[in-house]
Amino acid sequence: MSMSKICTLIIFYFLSRLAVAGPCEPFSGYTIKEQLCWDDQLKSWLSESCLKKKCEARAFLERPAPKVTTEAPVGGQNPATLFCHTLKLPVVILRDARGNEQSFCTFKDGSLADPNAIERHIRK
Template sequence: MQFFTHPVYSSDNNKQEWFLGNKKFEFKFVQKYLIESRCIDHDCTSSNLIKKKNIKLDHEKAIGGTSPQSIICTKLPNSKVVILKDKEKNENSFCLFADGSMIDGNSLMNLID
């Protein structure tokens, strides 16, 4: 499976739309972190995570082609990796939390302590 990180932007350059089947999710950048728009002004796992910025990565687990984003996401409590598509069918990985909030997989890399 190939992943692309160049989604189609809406008219607002800070907003991105990603889809899981027919369900649309809107994301916005907060600093350098791409999180769901609904979490910007609300208490969500994804917005709380970017406030802490203290994720540890065991680099030994990244050997063998496993993506660091996947390792980080699955290390976090009650989370899993999901693949969303943009309007052009490009795919990107996101980390989905138990509260339904999501953060872009590449943004997780910026949270490594």
């Protein structure tokens, strides 16, 4: 493979990553701030670190989903976050720039993903 082809492939790879990376926004909790970015291909908020290196949140959404079912929601539980609980992924509630609350599932490496995306991935 010629040098120019390799360069083209590298440029194409980075451009394709840029194409799926949506807006980034700071989310905050009681004591932490976490920058999350929208991945338009996975339709999920992911930790910003997932743009720069491999992370478990992205890996989970990219590989085939495990077969998981949840109990029926009780007392108005959020049906999407029940999937995080069933997968034993701690849920953290953060607030976006406008103060609205949003749950996120926490993976072992600390990366965060949107429970709605996890729920859709499992039901797919």
